Amino acid sequence: MNRISVDIGGTFTDCFFVWDDAYVEAKALTTHHNLALGFNEALDIACRRAGLDRTEVLSKVDSVRYATTLGTNALIERHGPRVAALVTHGFEDTIPLSRGRGYGEGLDPAMQQNLPAAERPEPLVPRHLIRSVRERVNSAGEIVVPLDELDVRQQVRELVDNGAEALVVSLTNATENPEHELRILEIILDEYPPHELGAIPVLLGHQVSGxxxxxxxxTSTIVDAFLHEIMFHALGQLANNLRDSGYDKPMLVIHNSGGMAQMNSTDALQTIHSGPIAGVGAAQHLSRETGIGHIIATDMGGTSFDIGLVPEGGVKHYDFQPTIDRWLVSVPMVHLLTLGAGGGSIASYDRIHKGIKIGPESAGSDPGPACYDRGGLRPTVTDADLLLGYLDPENYANGFIALNPKRSIFAIEEMLCDELDMDVLDVAKEIKRGVDEQMAIGIGKELRVRGYLPEDFTMLAYGGNGPLHACGIAERAGIRRILVPPFASVFSACGAGNMQPLHIHEQGAHVVLYNATNRSLYDxxxxxNVIVEGLEAKGREDLVRQGYDEADVRHRLEMDMRYGNQLVTTAVVFDVNRIHRVGDVLHLIRTFSEIYGERYGKxxxxxxxGVRVQTIRVASYVEGDTVKFESLDHVGERTTPAPVSAREAHFIGRAAPLLTPVYDASALSEQYVIAGPAIVTTENTTYLVEPGWRLEPTPQGAVWFLRDDTDPAKEQ
Structure with missing residues (x-):
């Protein structure tokens, strides 16, 4: 297996390189003006470590896979084209009204309840760019009012004349009968042929969401259209860079559904959060191979802290109507909670609460934290970590970035010390305490709202800053076991290398498996079966078009189900794809009941x-090779390695600094145990063992953080 997997984040570009049996990891700063430059630098570092040439590698690898947060950042910053929408006559205000809940979508519960301060997000489609066309299809898919084609031409002309740079067509009940949407597309292409209209995209609602x-x-189609241009040009830039370097195969893009596809089979909407979701996929794979039980996956990078849930058995949680930024969409996406807290998160003074606020604004990679000495003037979490003694100024990111503590001191003094009436080190401690508590609260909410207890979970800590803050976060969240997985600093890129080619197609349905009124079963x-076969055909067509053998395509049936008139639906995965008899229907009901009982209590x-089906969904995929994770068990005695140096470090709850031994990467061998306080500095990350914890490495580079009163032999 020869494979390159890349996760392009807001601060670093991570590369995971597989060449036969060798696994190589590398990082470089993300170059936002041209993502290909950061990719080339990361790959060059990986190739040097493997003793290979980049051109030779790209000519021989079987695939190059990209996961990126580019779409997420573009949506947050509102960098996109002017989007216009065509809707059914009489439904012109559906989008602006946003179900009367637009002020609250994407906000935390406290903000949602603050009605006097409620503000709707700036619309992606201004009201004057929403036009209606005369047509109507009823809920059964029957045409009630034929499409007025002259009206369509008039409305489209007016939208283009008003500066529309992307067109969305989303008609009522188009999922039941898309005839009118398809005809409007034909009219637009006839009215404005591609060579005249240029690169303006036209997106149809029924094709984005079924x-x-x-x-x-x-809203799903609008967000897709808003991101289309920037994703097209950025990914096109990456694809051209690969071709120029000798790579002649299709570039693969990671999807937020937990799969991947070629660029020509990828919607911009599917790339949102694809990097962190690749990390959740790697956590799922690790869970299946090692059997470590419940996992809470945490990815702390330079810009954000992402939380994913993988219960025992390796089954991910999905959101089927997730909120992306401030917009509710209807695309299947692996559940992810993202907090604006990373190494580059800016610490500022909160005048209302008279304390320190961490994030969500980030210094990113340019200019970066103040200590990067690249023009950053505001204090960040990384500046606090440096002043507390956790980071080595001369050996940060393998010496790639020299840190300047004087810049950190200046930034904290200028922005925070006078406001808080505290000295620099006390402020740095408050920044560390604040960011750890913020992330611990996020973990606690994520687990308890789903009926889980934090103490039943192993915290998976990865990303560039994961091992540095893991002990502080777990201490406050009530978690007693932390696992830093193999390839922790590029774990999401590693997950991208394990992704399968996958497409998910779904259709809204009203199937009553058990009718409580007349006590009858669905027959x-x-x-x-026709609905399922149609969805399978779409998935098979997607994969065959990308060059996969039809015989290798597999299908998985999923349905959104509920009891009676419940508002909450539960997504259920089945081990059968067809029903032919009463026994099959009872099997579907029984499977739903078992999953419902596990989630909400027996x-x-x-x-x-009554048992109802709201949506029928088919995941079509092709299985492939994956990275192998070795056992987490260790047999034999452990000894304590000799430190390479020592330095003073400051810890929360300790008034005086502690002389802390410092180790290098050689200490992460399975025969060693390191008691806190201690610091282990490696090429790509720093392991901070806080007082009361100990560090125990395992084969393949995975590392346990355990409370001193924890017996790993009993808990594994």
Whole structure:
């Protein structure tokens, strides 16, 4: 297996390089003006470590895979084209009204309840760029009012004349009958042929989302259109760079559904959060191979802190109507909670609470934290870590970046010391305490709202800053076991290398498996199977078009189900794809009840209220080779290695600094144990063992952080 996997983050570009049986990791600063430059630098570092030439590698690898947060950042910064929308006559205000809840989507519960201060987000489609066309299709897919084609031409002309740079067509009930949307596309291409219209994209709602619901389907398509241009040019730039370097295969892009596809089979919307979700995929793979039980996956990079949940058995949680930024969309996406807290997060003074606020604004890679000495003037989490003694100024990022403590002192003194009436080190401690508490609160909420207890979970800490803050976060979250996985600093890039080619197609449906009113079971088997077969055909077509053998395509049936008139639906994965008899229907009901009971507690199942299906979904995929994770077990005695040096470090709850031994990467061998306080500095990250914790390495580079009263032999 020869494979290159890349995760382009807001601060660093991570590269995970597999060449036969060798695994190589490398990092470089993200070059936002041209992502290809950062990729080339990271790959050059990996190739040098492997003793290979970049051109030779790119001519021989079987695939290059990209995960990126580019779309996420573009949406947050509102960098995109002027999007216009065509809707059914009478539905012109559906998008602006946003179900009457637009002020709250994407905000935390406290902000959602603050009605006097509620503000709707700046619309991606201004009201004057929303036009309606005369047509109507009913909920059964029957055409009630034929499409007025002259009206369509008039509305499209006016939108283009008003500066529209992307067109969205989202008509009522188009998922039941897309005839009018398809005809509008033909009219647009006839009215403005591609050679005249240029690169302006035209997106159809029913092709972006197959589920019912005019508003969420429209917002999904609008977000997709808003990101289309920037993703097209950025990914095109990366693809051209690969071709210029001798790579002649299609470039693969990681999707937020947990799969990947070629660039020509990727919607911009599918790239949102793809980097962190690749890390959740790697956590799922690690869980399956090692059997370590419940995992809370945490990725602390330079810009954000991402939390993913992988319960025992390696099954990820999905959001089927996730909120992206401030917009509710209807695309299947692996569940992820993102906090604006990373190594580059800026610490500022909160005048209301008279304390320190961490993030969400980040210094990024340019100019970066003040200590990078590249023009940054505001204090960050990394500046605090440096002054507290955790980071080595001469050996940060393998010496790639020399840190300047004087800049950190200046930034903290200028921005925070006078406001807080504290000295520099006390402020640095407050920054460390604040960021750890912020992330611990996020973990606690994520687990408890789903019915889990933090003490039942192993915290997976990865990303460039994961091992540095892991002990502080876990201490406050009530977690007693931390695992820093193999390839921790580039774990999301490693996950991208494990992704399977996958496409998810879905269709809104109203299937009553058990009708409580007349006590009857569903018996329209052929109708159900036709829907599943159609969704399988779409997935198979996607994969065959990308060059995969039809015989290798596999399908997985999933459905959104609920009891009676419950508002909450539960996504259920099944081990059968067809129903032919009563026993098959009962099997679907039984599977749903088992999953419902596991999630909400045994005895909460209520099949007597009726069992309904809201959405039928088929995941089509092709299995492939994956990175192998070795056992986490260790047999034999452990000894303490000799430190290479020592320095004073400051810890929360300790008034005086502690003389802390410092180790290099050779200490991360499975025969060693290191008691805190201690610091282990490696090429790509720093391991901080806080007082009360100990560090125990395992084979392949994974590392346990354990409370001193924890017996790993009992808990593994």
């Amino acid at each position: 589920r019912k619901g005019e508003y969420v389907r429209a 329209r088997y052929d109708e159900f 005895g909460s199942e209520a099949p007597e209220a």
